[in-house]
Amino acid sequence: MKKVKPEPFKIKMVEPISKISRKKREEALKRAGYNLFSLNSDEVYIDLLTDSGTGAMSDNQWAGIMSGDESYAGSNNFHNLSNTVKEVFDYDYTIPTHQGRGAEQVLFPILLDEGQFAISNMHFDTTKAHVELSKGRAVNLVIDESRDTSKYHPFKGNLDLEKTKEFINEKGADNIGFIIITITCNSAGGQPVSMKNIKETSKLAKKYGIKVFMDAARFAENAYFIKQREDGYENKTIKEIVKEMFSYAEGFTMSAKKDGIVNMGGIIGIKNNKELYTKARSRVVPLEGFPTYGGLSGRDMEALARGLKEGIDFDYLDYRIGQVKYLGEKLKEAEIPIQEPVGGHAVFVNAGKMLPHIPYDQFPAQVLGNALYLESGVRGVEVGSLLLGRDPETKENLKSPLELLRLTIPRRVYTNNHMDVVAKGLIKVKDKVDQLKGLEFTYEPEVLRHFTARLKPIKE
Numbered sequence: 001m002k003k004v005k006p007e008p009f010k011i012k013m014v015e016p017i018s019k020i021s022r023k024k025r026e027e028a029l030k031r032a033g034y035n036l037f038s039l040n041s042d043e044v045y046i047d048l049l050t051d052s053g054t055g056a057m058s059d060n061q062w063a064g065i066m067s068g069d070e071s072y073a074g075s076n077n078f079h080n081l082s083n084t085v086k087e088v089f090d091y092d093y094t095i096p097t098h099q100g101r102g103a104e105q106v107l108f109p110i111l112l113d114e115g116q117f118a119i120s121n122m123h124f125d126t127t128k129a130h131v132e133l134s135k136g137r138a139v140n141l142v143i144d145e146s147r148d149t150s151k152y153h154p155f156k157g158n159l160d161l162e163k164t165k166e167f168i169n170e171k172g173a174d175n176i177g178f179i180i181i182t183i184t185c186n187s188a189g190g191q192p193v194s195m196k197n198i199k200e201t202s203k204l205a206k207k208y209g210i211k212v213f214m215d216a217a218r219f220a221e222n223a224y225f226i227k228q229r230e231d232g233y234e235n236k237t238i239k240e241i242v243k244e245m246f247s248y249a250e251g252f253t254m255s256a257k258k259d260g261i262v263n264m265g266g267i268i269g270i271k272n273n274k275e276l277y278t279k280a281r282s283r284v285v286p287l288e289g290f291p292t293y294g295g296l297s298g299r300d301m302e303a304l305a306r307g308l309k310e311g312i313d314f315d316y317l318d319y320r321i322g323q324v325k326y327l328g329e330k331l332k333e334a335e336i337p338i339q340e341p342v343g344g345h346a347v348f349v350n351a352g353k354m355l356p357h358i359p360y361d362q363f364p365a366q367v368l369g370n371a372l373y374l375e376s377g378v379r380g381v382e383v384g385s386l387l388l389g390r391d392p393e394t395k396e397n398l399k400s401p402l403e404l405l406r407l408t409i410p411r412r413v414y415t416n417n418h419m420d421v422v423a424k425g426l427i428k429v430k431d432k433v434d435q436l437k438g439l440e441f442t443y444e445p446e447v448l449r450h451f452t453a454r455l456k457p458i459k460e
């Protein structure tokens, strides 16, 4: 038996879930146009669509909800949140926003002039979108190792410093708006960025007079990986590691729906640049709300202040990352190809490898996701060519370098018994993959097609 970290909590409240029959699942999937996004949640048994806003709050957070101070200006909960940001990140200025993209829409237009580049290890979708809405251009310069799913590298989220230097020299430092480091690197599979890489990025940026920001959604998981994998950090606390990570940046945008363990919320954090803070504060009013609430209720800010502290607790992180790893190892034992090492918030199954008979433009990862749903009521999400879309000019289907099925684990929600159900389901699917058929569109929206597309299995 594998050693498994027990949950560092006991359960005070439960939410019943149940599995509908296979026949009902077949009907549901057909009605949903073979698109898992179109299922109703009560048609899903174990929901691994996303870890965003799907976590379970603690009794302490729920108690915070009851002490919401809903004053329009200067709420106590805002002060508590701002003091927590000071304590955890050592940043002077906090602006709440309704979620991560709210922070992006407020901050990016201040940082980017038309045509300037934003450099990142990898931009998250909304981050890229807000760079482009600010008339900037998003460039991803993650290390090449991140693209090889079977090769071990402890920090696959690292920014490629050589490429970054070359890029800055080629375009000119004046044409770079900012560097934003995504921690952990979501789009590369929740892969961490090392302290060394963060520090060297900051040094390089300073040399050219470029500002560094963090896309901080999974900052605590990143700190945990640094403690586990980077020399010199094994005896530091998560808190110390977080403080050091953020000392190398000027500010952050954060989706608090991940490591903040709340269902909705975001933050702009600014270290000590008062001018930048003043600009962001005036932009937040028309976009999100008055600067002491920025789109959040007082009670939500209180839950977030408490969640930020719980998110950096070592025992919690050890259990959390341990659970993701537990699922990854179960799949590996069954010789299901996954991205390695397993990241912080999800296991990525390499559907391209598992279903080699299905071409990329028949969406193998979507086929696998649907088969897993039919088998066991588990909902994952496709991260591959369906998500990628078409070339804007030629209208050809773009071929994603990887066809992945992401199994994203919500925080403190499911037990390892649930993980066993997921693994068992995939193992069953593996035994009959050659019977699975590709998919074709019956309706294809022009933008962000994966959310609302309708498909059907291809008949031979």
Ligand SMILES: *Cc1c(COP(=O)(O)O)cnc(C)c1O
Binding pocket: 052, 099, 100, 101, 102, 124, 126, 127, 182, 183, 186, 215, 216, 217, 218, 254, 255, 256, 257, 258, 265, 266
């Ligand atoms: C979720 C996420 C965002 C966007 O945040 P929302 O709260 O969904 O608006 C931005 N960056 C990263 C890395 C994320 O994971």
